[in-house]
Amino acid sequence: MNILEKHIPPSLSTPKRLSDYAVGIFQSIPSKAGIKKALKKGLILVNKHRGISGEFICGGETIELIEDETVAKKNIDLKLDVIWEDDYLAVIYKPAGLLVSGNKAKTVTNALAFNLQPSNLPNAVKPQPVHRLDFATSGLLLIGKTADSIAILGKLFEEKKIQKNYIAVTIGTMEKQEGAIDTFIDDKESLSNYNVLKTIVSEKYDFLNLVKLSPKTGRRHQLRIHCAHIGNPILGDTTYGIEGKILTGKGLFLHAKSLEFKHPYTREKLLISKETPKKFDWLFSSKLT
Numbered sequence: 001m002n003i004l005e006k007h008i009p010p011s012l013s014t015p016k017r018l019s020d021y022a023v024g025i026f027q028s029i030p031s032k033a034g035i036k037k038a039l040k041k042g043l044i045l046v047n048k049h050r051g052i053s054g055e056f057i058c059g060g061e062t063i064e065l066i067e068d069e070t071v072a073k074k075n076i077d078l079k080l081d082v083i084w085e086d087d088y089l090a091v092i093y094k095p096a097g098l099l100v101s102g103n104k105a106k107t108v109t110n111a112l113a114f115n116l117q118p119s120n121l122p123n124a125v126k127p128q129p130v131h132r133l134d135f136a137t138s139g140l141l142l143i144g145k146t147a148d149s150i151a152i153l154g155k156l157f158e159e160k161k162i163q164k165n166y167i168a169v170t171i172g173t174m175e176k177q178e179g180a181i182d183t184f185i186d187d188k189e190s191l192s193n194y195n196v197l198k199t200i201v202s203e204k205y206d207f208l209n210l211v212k213l214s215p216k217t218g219r220r221h222q223l224r225i226h227c228a229h230i231g232n233p234i235l236g237d238t239t240y241g242i243e244g245k246i247l248t249g250k251g252l253f254l255h256a257k258s259l260e261f262k263h264p265y266t267r268e269k270l271l272i273s274k275e276t277p278k279k280f281d282w283l284f285s286s287k288l289t
Contacts, residue, residue, distance in 0.1 A: 002067035002126060011059035018046065018063075019053040026065050034102055043068055067126070078111035083140065084272050087119045088149045088265050090127065091272050096138040096251050100129050112143060119145040130154050131164075134221065136236075139166065139256025140274050152264045157218065162261040166213040166223060167197075167276050169253035169283060170232040171205040171245060181226040185219040192216060192226045198284060205245055208235065210284055223254060235283075250279055 007025045022035045022044060029035055036053070038044050044051040045064045057063070081093040092115070094100065094108055101109040112127040123146045130144050130153040142162070144150030156162050178195040198210040209232065213223050221240070227233050228240035235253040238246055258273040 003064050004067055004126065004128065005065040007063045009057055009059050009061060009063065012057065015056035015058045017053065018044070018051050018055050018057055021057045022051075022063065025063065029065065029101065031102075038065065041068060078106060078114070080108065080111055080115040082115060083274060084270070085116060086266075087121050087124075087145065088263070089145055089153065090116050090143040091259060092116075092141050092143060093274050094133050094137075094139060094141045094256075096136055096277070099135055100133055100141065108141065116143070116145065121146050123147045125150070131157055131218065132220075133256055134224075134252075134254075136252035137254045137256060138277055140259050140272060141256070142259060149264065156261060156264065160216060162259060164215060164256060165258045165260070166215070167255045167257045167280070168211050168213055168223065168227065169235040169280065170209045170211050170227050171202075171207070171235055171242070172209075172232045173207055174199070174209050174211075174230075174232050181230060183226065183229055185222060185225055188217075188219060190215075190217045190219040190222050190226070192223060194226075200284065205235070208283060210280075224252075250282075253280065253283075255280070 005026045009021065019032075019035060019039060023032045029038055035044070039051055039053050042050045043066050045066060046055065046057070046061050048062070051063070082090060083093055084091040092108070092112075099107045101107050109129060116127050118124065125145070125147050127143050127145050128150050130142050130150055133139060133141055142153060144153050153162070174196055179193070181192045181194065183190055193214040193216065195212045196209050197212055200208050202208045215222050219225075224234055224237055224240050228237070233241045236247045236251055238248070255276050257276065258271065260271045262269055
């Protein structure tokens with residue numbers, strides 16, 4: 001039995017059902033639907049016994065997510081672009097239209113072991129992503145290769161010591177060339193900074209803007225929600241876009257371009273980047289670097 005993730009809840013003033021509490025505690029299963037499927041398959045343990053959807057969590061329990069052995073035995077024939085790697089961590093490129101994790105076999109998480117070099121460290125584990133990228137978003141994904149590095153990288157994200165920068169194409173007139181978007185998402189504070197790099201006239205959308213986005217918090221769909229909040233949704237966003245102005249067939253124009261952080265073990269300052277997909281060049285004449 002391979003334990004993928006472990007969580008110990010703090011003391012709760014009001015006990016919560018496991019099916020509700022478990023949403024968001026595992027990096028690899030962000031959705032409630034995913035939690036329900038994992039519970040049904042018996043992949044979530046509470047104090048080493050199979051978790052039941054209706055049991056109450058009070059605090060102090062050990063909640064573990066175990067590997068689905070039926071998926072683990074499959075050879076995931078999926079080639080990933082490995083941008084940077086050592087024994088502790090790796091950075092890979094996730095193309096748009098690929099799930100980071102979930103209950104399907106063809107995900108980034110399931111393909112990692114077949115694309116990365118095994119770590120030679122004594123606490124090496126099955127490689128795991130330490131943050132998320134939406135299905136429709138392309139770009140860089142940070143991977144932990146040891147139990148300690150997964151925990152430490154997760155803490156660095158919580159402490160905002162890892163800077164993520166995205167490139168997006170937004171539609172419409174942007175009133176300011178740079179600024180901050182500060183709103184609540186799911187009753188939690190969220191903050192993103194933006195900077196307009198280039199604007200072109202568009203017959204259908206009035207204007208298209210090449211924008212650098214720097215999230216300071218990590219809420220689900222944060223950048224997409226924030227751009228829509230200021231009236232400039234991301235091109236190709238079928239969820240938060242403006243009716244009648246949603247581009248179809250080209251995907252979402254959102255790309256996780258760079259990661260900047262200090263290596264938690266070697267202390268090397270890393271700035272890792274990946275050029276924007278070719279579809280961005282389809283809109284803007286000069287190559288985006």
